[in-house]
Amino acid sequence: MNDQQTLEDEIKALIVRSLNLEDVRPEEIETDAPLFGEGLGLDSIDALELGLALKKAYGITLTAESEEARRVFTSVATLAEYIAAHRA
Numbered sequence: 001m002n003d004q005q006t007l008e009d010e011i012k013a014l015i016v017r018s019l020n021l022e023d024v025r026p027e028e029i030e031t032d033a034p035l036f037g038e039g040l041g042l043d044s045i046d047a048l049e050l051g052l053a054l055k056k057a058y059g060i061t062l063t064a065e066s067e068e069a070r071r072v073f074t075s076v077a078t079l080a081e082y083i084a085a086h087r088a
Contacts (some may be wrong), residue, residue, distance in 0.1 A: 007080045010057075012055060015076070018053035019046050031076045039075075058083045 012026035015035075019042070033039035042050070050073070055061055060083055062069040072082040 004080055004084065005082060008076050011076050011079050011083070014053055014057055015050060016038075018085060029076060031080075033075060035073055035079075042054055054079070054083070058087055060086050 008031050009026065011064075012029045012031075015021065015029065016024055016026050024040075029040060036042050036047070051062060051069075062072060072078055
């Protein structure tokens with residue numbers, strides 16, 4: 001398992017834990033599936049919670065309404081790429 005895969009698995013577990021997704025197991029989250037709307041179906045409140053959890057876990061900060069944040073929060077894969085590049 002490579003570092004990217006490990007990071008993606010960590011993010012999936014973080015999503016389930018921080019958002020209390022009781023009906024979802026981390027391995028059920030598709031790496032390239034959308035996190036919002038279709039796919040996992042998260043909403044703006046989930047985005048705030050997830051943003052806080054990512055800041056605590058990885059030291060990254062994204063402003064909720066920025067274009068960059070929208071792009072980064074597209075999927076687990078895009079989150080992993082951003083975290084790998086911007087970890088504190």
